Amino acid sequence: MYKTPMNDATRCFRRGPGELVVLGMLAHRPMHGYRMFRTLCESDDKIVYALCMNEGTLYPLLYRLERKGLVAGAWEKAGLRRRRRHYHITAEGRREYQHLGQAWHTLVRAVGTICAFKEAA
Amino acid sequence: MYKTPMNDATRCFRRGPGELVVLGMLAHRPMHGYRMFRTLCESDDKIVYALCMNEGTLYPLLYRLERKGLVAGAWEKAGLRRRRRHYHITAEGRREYQHLGQAWHTLVRAVGTICAFKEAA
DNA sequence: GTCTTATACATCGGAGAGCAATGTATTGTC
DNA sequence: GACAATACATTGCTCTCCGATGTATAAGAC
Numbered sequence: 001m002y003k004t005p006m007n008d009a010t011r012c013f014r015r016g017p018g019e020l021v022v023l024g025m026l027a028h029r030p031m032h033g034y035r036m037f038r039t040l041c042e043s044d045d046k047i048v049y050a051l052c053m054n055e056g057t058l059y060p061l062l063y064r065l066e067r068k069g070l071v072a073g074a075w076e077k078a079g080l081r082r083r084r085r086h087y088h089i090t091a092e093g094r095r096e097y098q099h100l101g102q103a104w105h106t107l108v109r110a111v112g113t114i115c116a117f118k119e120a121a
Numbered sequence: 122m123y124k125t126p127m128n129d130a131t132r133c134f135r136r137g138p139g140e141l142v143v144l145g146m147l148a149h150r151p152m153h154g155y156r157m158f159r160t161l162c163e164s165d166d167k168i169v170y171a172l173c174m175n176e177g178t179l180y181p182l183l184y185r186l187e188r189k190g191l192v193a194g195a196w197e198k199a200g201l202r203r204r205r206r207h208y209h210i211t212a213e214g215r216r217e218y219q220h221l222g223q224a225w226h227t228l229v230r231a232v233g234t235i236c237a238f239k240e241a242a
Numbered sequence: 243g244t245c246t247t248a249t250a251c252a253t254c255g256g257a258g259a260g261c262a263a264t265g266t267a268t269t270g271t272c
Numbered sequence: 273g274a275c276a277a278t279a280c281a282t283t284g285c286t287c288t289c290c291g292a293t294g295t296a297t298a299a300g301a302c
Binding site for chain 1: 127128130131134135136137138141142144145146148149166168169170171172173174175218222225226227228229230231232234235236237238
Binding site: 158 | 278279280281282283288289290
């Protein structure tokens with residue numbers, strides 16, 4: 001029987017582009033979690049808003065990325081007693097970001113090939 | 122507290138573009154399941170191959186689409202005693218296909234906005 | 243000064259879907 | 273007759289998403 005050799009472009013985005021998006025934001029500039037959340041979910045830009053994700057999705061996603069060494073977080077002071085976790089992308093994170101970007105590009109081209117969309121917005 | 126209003130473009134593709142891809146193939150022409158599988162996973166076209174999915178993914182996906190009335194299947198003869206299930210897209214399936222296509226387009230633009238890719242292949 | 247809202251992170255339970263593996267049966271090829 | 277290809281089916285495991293809820297601090301209204 002034919003055995004499926006899994007494809008990277010598909011595998012990377014089996015659960016959506018969440019990792020890519022978070023790495024993309026952090027590649028642009030360091031941020032803390034809640035700010036990423038608001039950026040995606042309250043952006044005036046209707047386009048960006050399409051990437052809105054739940055807090056219960058975003059925080060565990062950040063923890064996973066941190067465990068994998070793709071981002072690094074550090075507690076910083078925000079007020080007198082308040083702390084927040086400041087994240088930045090690591091060198092390995094940038095490599096993975098490049099990789100995911102390629103895979104995303106491949107996936108998009110593939111979908112475009114199968115589904116010949118009319119290029120109307 | 123800010124309550125997340127979930128977004129369609131994201132929600133539709135939380136589990137990848139599988140539905141869109143299958144509807145896209147069937148919008149082009151009717152096919153049976155194994156042929157779809159081979160089209161995605163054994164295509165000479167390296168681009169299309171990016172959409173390769175497991176049989177254990179594809180068949181349940183087809184059953185879901187059929188339950189939702191987006192595709193319709195009918196057994197046909199293939200040889201003397203062999204049968205296979207011939208699928209075609211329904212009118213409702215075409216509407217959903219348009220809808221998913223829009224959502225996909227939105228998602229792609231959104232990711233492109235957050236992750237400013239270099240347009241090199 | 244207290245009430246309300248916003249900021250900021252954390253976590254739990256349920257559900258849905260992907261994948262590897264395996265199984266059944268038929269057909270083609272050497 | 274053996275082996276591969278065709279074609280569909282199903283099970284168990286795992287992962288991740290989401291909604292909900294919780295904790296705590298800070299800011300603004302009045």
